[in-house]
Amino acid sequence: MTHESRYRVRTALLVVLALIVAACGSDADADWSEGSHSIVLYSGRDKELVQPLIDAFTESSGITVEARYADSAELALLIQTEGDNSPADVFISQSPGALGLLAGEDRLATLPDDLLGLVDAGFAASDGRWVGLSGRVRVVVYNAELVDPGDLPTSVLELAGAAYAGRVAVAPTNGSFQDFVTAMRSELGDQATLAWLEGLAANRAPNYPKNSAIVEAVGRGEVEMGLVNHYYNLRALEADPSVASVNHFLPAGDVGSLVIVTGGAVLASSDASSQGEDLLRYLLSIDAQSTFSTQTQEYPLLDGVAAPDGLPALSGYAADTIDYDLLGDGLTGTIELIRESGIEQ
Numbered sequence: 001m002t003h004e005s006r007y008r009v010r011t012a013l014l015v016v017l018a019l020i021v022a023a024c025g026s027d028a029d030a031d032w033s034e035g036s037h038s039i040v041l042y043s044g045r046d047k048e049l050v051q052p053l054i055d056a057f058t059e060s061s062g063i064t065v066e067a068r069y070a071d072s073a074e075l076a077l078l079i080q081t082e083g084d085n086s087p088a089d090v091f092i093s094q095s096p097g098a099l100g101l102l103a104g105e106d107r108l109a110t111l112p113d114d115l116l117g118l119v120d121a122g123f124a125a126s127d128g129r130w131v132g133l134s135g136r137v138r139v140v141v142y143n144a145e146l147v148d149p150g151d152l153p154t155s156v157l158e159l160a161g162a163a164y165a166g167r168v169a170v171a172p173t174n175g176s177f178q179d180f181v182t183a184m185r186s187e188l189g190d191q192a193t194l195a196w197l198e199g200l201a202a203n204r205a206p207n208y209p210k211n212s213a214i215v216e217a218v219g220r221g222e223v224e225m226g227l228v229n230h231y232y233n234l235r236a237l238e239a240d241p242s243v244a245s246v247n248h249f250l251p252a253g254d255v256g257s258l259v260i261v262t263g264g265a266v267l268a269s270s271d272a273s274s275q276g277e278d279l280l281r282y283l284l285s286i287d288a289q290s291t292f293s294t295q296t297q298e299y300p301l302l303d304g305v306a307a308p309d310g311l312p313a314l315s316g317y318a319a320d321t322i323d324y325d326l327l328g329d330g331l332t333g334t335i336e337l338i339r340e341s342g343i344e345q
Contacts, residue, residue, distance in 0.1 A: 037062055037063050037064060037275070038063065038064040038065075038066065038272070038275075039063060039064070039065055039066070039089040039090060039270075039272045039275045039276055039279065040065075040066045040067075040068070040087045040088050040089050040090070041054070041065050041066070041067045041068070041088070041089070041090045041091075041092065041279070042067075042068050042070075042075045042078070042079065042088040042090070042091045042092070043067055043068065043069050043070075043075075043091075043092045044069075044070065044071060044072025044073075044075050044091075044092060044093045044094045044098065045069075045072075045092055045094055045262065046069065047067070047069045049291075049295060049296060050067065050069070050092070051067065052291075053282070053283065053288050053291060054067055054279075056282075056287070056288075057278075057279055057282045057283075060282070061275075061278055061282070063275050063278060063279070065279065068088075071094075071175075072093040072094040072095060072097075072098040072175060073097075073098050073175060075091065075093075075098070076091075076093070076098035076099075076101050076102055079091065079102060079107055079267070080102070080105065080107070083269075084269045085269075086267060086269055088267050088270070089266065089267060089270040089271075089272045089273070089275070089276045090264060090265070090266055090267070090270075090276040090279055090280070091108075091264070091265050091266075091267060092133070092262070092263070092264045092283075093130075093262065093263055093264075093265075094175060094176075094262055095175045095176055095179045095260055095261075095262070096125075096130070096132075096179060096260065096261055096263050097175060097178060097179045097182065097331045098175070098331075099125070099129070099130040099263045099265055100125070100331070101331055102265070103125060103127065103129040103130065103265070106268060107267060107268055107269070108129040108130060108265040108266065108267060108268055109129070109265070109266045109267065109268045109270065109273055110127065110128045110129060111124075111128050111129070111130070111131055111265070111266065111277065111280070112277065113128075115131060115277055115280060115281055115284075116128055116131055118131070118281070118284045118301075118302060119131060119132050119284065119301040119302065120301070123135065123261050123301050124263075125263075129265060130263040130264060130265035131263060131264055131265075131280060131284070132261035132262065132263050132301050133261070133262045133263060133264050133280075133283050133284065133292070133301065134261065134262045134289075134292040134296070134298040134299060134300060134301060135259050135260070135261050135262075135298060135299035135300075135301055135314060136176070136229040136230055136231055136259070136260050136261075136262075136298055136299065137229070137230045137249065137257060137258070137259055137260075137299070137311075137312075137314075138156075138176075138180055138227065138228070138229060138230075138250075138256055138257060138258045138260065139227075139228060139229070139230045139233070139247045139248055139249050139250070140152065140153060140156075140159075140168070140225050140226070140227060140247075140248040140250065140256075141214065141215055141218050141225065141226050141227075141228050141232070141233045141245050141246070141247055141248070142218065142224060142225040142226075142245065142246055142248055143218050143219065143221055143223075143224055143225070143244050143245055143246075144244045144245070144246045145221065145244045146221060146224045146244075147224050147225060149248075151163075152225075152248045153248075153250070153256075154250070154251060154254075155250065155251075155254045155255075155256060156227070156250055156254060156255060156256025156257075157196060157255070157256070159199075159200065159203075159205075159227070160195070160196045160197075160198075160199025160200050160202075160203065161199065162203070164203060164225075165202075165203040165204065166203060166204055166205070166206070167203075167223065167224040167225055168200070168203070168205050168206075168223075168224070168225045168226060168227065169205065169206040169207070169208050169214045169217060169218070169223045169225065169226035169227070170200060170205045170206070170207060170208070170214075170226070170227050170343065171207070171208050171209060171210055171211060171213070171214060171227075171228075172207060172338050172343050172344045173209065173344070174209070174210050174211065176211065176229055176260055177227065178331065178334050178335060178338065179258075179260055179331075180227075180258050180260070181193060181197070181334050181337065181338060182331060182333075182334040183255065183258050184196065184255050185333070185334065185337070187255050188255065190333075190337065193337065194337055194340065194341055197337065197338060197341030197343050198341045198342065198343075200341075200343050201341050201342040201343040204345070205343065206222075206223050206345075207343075207344065207345040208226070211228040211229055211232045212232050212235075212236075214226035214227070214228050214232075215228055215232045215233050215236050215245055216236070218245045219236060219240075219243040219244060219245045221244070225248075227256075229260065230247055230249070230297075230311065231296060231297040231298050231308075233245050233246070233247050234247070234297040234308060234310075235296075235297060238297075249312055252312075259299075259314065261301070262298070264279075264280045264283060265280075266280070284301070284302050285302075286302065286304070286305060289301070289302040289305040290305055290306075293305060293306060293307060293308055294308070299311070299314045
């Protein structure tokens with residue numbers, strides 16, 4: 001495809017995504033409020049989780065929040081399209097890739113030190129443009145009735161070997177998988193990452209659209225193993241303790257044990273940056289962090305808030321070895337690398 005053709009395709013995609021997001025969700029047609037006590041939130045996290053937290057924030061602060069919910073990548077593209085005219089004041093992303101993308105285009109404001117200091121340095125952008133709100137660890141989920149624990153990998157790189165042919169499900173179009181591949185690129189380089197992806201492609205790794213679909217397939221015995229975020233299987237077990245799926249945590253230090261954070265940012269174009277910062281502070285409060293831990297079974301990033309039972313300590317994972325800023329800068333290149341590998345079926 002020529003450069004000109006790629007430009008036309010990307011422009012058309014931006015327009016289509018803008019129309020999709022403008023029409024999505026029950027709040028999409030809301031009459032956005034204005035004024036010092038009202039902000040607009042673009043949330044890449046589900047309404048079911050976020051809205052109760054927003055309601056509690058409004059009750060405690062008096063600041064009204066008009067929320068628009070959609071996929072994180074779609075919202076990032078929408079903000080790109082809207083530019084300085086975006087009505088959004090705050091952007092919450094399911095993964096850091098979309099945040100890094102916007103930060104690289106100077107669409108995000110630098111957050112104050114007291115806000116950034118609520119989390120460890122590894123869980124915020126090095127330039128202060130976004131702050132982490134919760135964390136997830138990549139794991140290999142497996143069916144205990146089909147897989148001997150002795151056959152489980154000690155490194156994610158082993159999954160590209162012939163011993164795992166047809167046994168490990170992936171979600172190549174999913175944002176967390178793409179963030180993981182981008183992190184692998186930053187750690188191992190493009191050549192080694194492409195070789196790993198091509199190994200999975202040669203293994204005909206079963207494709208699924210998202211993490212939850214992989215966990216369900218593993219639980220049914222449709223596939224033996226899959227690469228997912230840890231909390232999807234915890235939720236499946238909570239709903240049905242008889243499910244045979246089990247999380248296998250790779251050793252800390254292996255590129256496969258990446259900690260992926262959900263993050264929040266204030267847009268540089270916002271006229272209500274102070275109120276937007278207040279919302280992010282609330283999401284890093286004890287109450288909100290406890291909600292992330294108990295409801296979504298993610299890792300809270302605020303010290304003193306307990307992680308879900310049975311999870312290894314987050315401090316054991318060297319999250320600050322991954323430069324999350326690279327996740328946004330390399331997102332486009334990652335998608336191209338995934339397609340080049342042939343892993344998408």
